[in-house]
Amino acid sequence: MIALFSITALSLIMIFLFIEGISIFDHVSIKEFIFGKYWYPTDDPADFGILALILGSFCVTFLSGIMAIPLGIMTAIYLAEIAPPKVAEIVKPIVELMASMPSVVIGFFGMVVVAPFIQKLFNIPVGLNIFNASLMLAFMSVPTICSISEDAIFSVPTALKEASFALGATHFETIVKIIIPASLSGICTAVILGLSRAVGETMVVLMAAGGAAMIPGSIFDPVRPLPASIAAEMAEAPFRSEHYHALFAIGIVLFLFTLIFNLIADFLSHKFRQVGEASL
């Protein structure tokens, strides 16, 4: 029965989050909470609108996706299809080491090295902005996207490949027309899990995104994504105060985001298992 502990832990976290978070809606309506433009949790009267925070999270995730998805998938294709085994043996550990880089180190790097660099490069007022945070987040989601896509590509039956070669297709044509379609749902799973990691990542956005609770106008604007707000404010919010409940409500939103991402990924990967030679 001890085995059920993990599921108990999950339900405990969920129940706890919901109990603590839901009480904020005694003070503001769900609509005001999600679509409110102003986040002034400690003012009197306070404003608990997280639209700017959600948009902040969305922007950094989206932009990091634009950078990480092609990189991750291309690396995966290279590893699974093109690389000679010796090269793959070197590259794979590199990708794994990227995955294990502590997030605080990446955030630190973004803040100390990348921020002044892009500030000079693009001649912008602040180096701590969406672009910087996305760049760092992309670094963190590439390994996830890469290793899961690689598994998917690797498990495409060799018979399919050989058939394609036999019909005179080049290796590249085979990859584009046969291998990618066959492993598409696996690749999608990889992308979703990679993005879900970016949404929930805290230290990077806390240190490199600038922390301004505004609705961004350009990719060089600073933002305050959801996890950064929780991390920056949870120490000050008195136990069971409105602010505390509001932070838990942000936790719920974040939890729901990743839950939805995971459910989609789970759905896709189950569908993907049925794709075999017969169904193509």
Added chain:
Amino acid sequence: MIKKGLFIQNTWFSIFKIAVLINGAALAVIVFFILSRGWRAISWEFLTQAPRDSMTAGGILPCIVGTVYLCLVTILVALPIGVASAIYLNEYATQGKLVRVIRLGINNLAGVPSIVFGLFGLAFFCIVLKMGVSVAAGGLTLGIMTLPVIIGASEEALKSVPNTYREASLAMGATKWQTIRKVVLPVAFPGIITGSILGISRAAGETAPIMYTGAVFFTPDLPTSIMDEVMALPYHIYVLATAGTNIEATRHLQYGTALVLIVLVLGMNLAAIILRSKMRKKLRI
């Protein structure tokens, strides 16, 4: 036609190669910066002394010890429960709806953002269970966070044990528990350990879950019980870089601490990767 096809292929393959190189370069740049600026801070004193003069001088021993303590508690929490869960899921449970739901739950637990664990840990362990900011609360929070990684790795390891082993053992009159303990677990053991190292190394590098549950800004004495608060490497980097009293003057200490953390985490990972590749070779023979 074929020539043109080959040309397209070569171009694209070069692009793929460039993608790989970008990844490698990104990792190299980060490691290079931390290494080249951090190594000067590293000395025997840095590793064996407490911080002095408002943390602008001295070493990081309390942070190293703190991180090790947090990891120990994490292992104590996550390893037994994780392995037990994996054994249950893989060996005992009938693969029905309940198991599917449990698996989905575990997958979701793996996807929950680390800050949400921190939020939960602060409210539940520190306040509701009255543990306060302590190694125990921080370790428990990290433990729950690491649990899914360990369950996943252990299940994978258990699955790789051929069924013939189990059948042979059962045929000789062993009970199910004896079979698991004497036959299945020893074979799966290296896999479980590899997965656990990976999980723990992730826990060692995490900041968000321990920010408010286990780690504090400054406590120069080494922790003496699991109810003490500690300094921890990742949190130390964060506070030195964002909340220190003199951020520019401690830059070398920040790089130094980052270097120690990377060496610790990447070292554990490298160990796990090497262990696994050795194992794979063994299995192939």
Added chain:
Amino acid sequence: MNKRKNIFIAIIFLLTISSTVFSGELVIKGSTTVLPIVQKAAEAYMAENPDVKISLSGGGSGNGIKAIIDGTADIGNASRFIKQKEVNLAGTKNVYPVPFRIALDAIVPVVNGKNSVNNLTIAQLKDIYLGKIKDWKQIGGTPGKIVVISRDSSSGTFGVWKELVMKDERVIPSALTVPSNGGIVQAVTTTPGAIGYVGLGYLTGGIKAVKVDGVEGSEQNTLNGSFPISRGLFMFTKGWPQGETMAFISFILSRKGQDLVKEVGSIPLF
């Protein structure tokens, strides 16, 4: 299995057995403005009393007072006085926070070292933080976008700034927020168009202090009351302090402690 169990037990045993009893343990949390003072004082105090263990964390004044109310710290530092809202909250939990003023401080607006602006009025500062003044040329500086840097809402420095400069109006959302005084110094140093505000103890190279209404933020001008943005620094305890907590606060309020206050750049009480 037994062997492993034994190892686990041994580890737990090691973790707990080493808990030699300390004569005193102090947990101190709160304001990053008070932090340098307390850190210096803690180092000196622990050198004198080696059997006392002090642990410090920041997080801002709000965090310090909250920790007193929640009972998670012995001393809560604050760079502002307790708010009515917090008093009410403490009342509902039967906690009676006791304030000790340990030092004085001025909050000084700072700009990048290369900025030509030397003097700003309170009204100008307010308009900058309201987002009404957006460019340095509007207030006589070299043209360029003003990067407004503010503090997290838990900061006492922010609280005082909001009260004395903003007159309780809201800082624009596009202001960057950093978690500490040190963070402001860091951000203003590296950003040419930036403006921020810090406690007196944080005025270092790379940033330039700006006069407010023509008055320079200094110890003298704070003591004679001519500098408009000044405040006391406080330590709060849950009820009247006892034992080690009292001893530590007495130490800070002693000549020796006040000298340390001066050393880190804040203003001693005497």
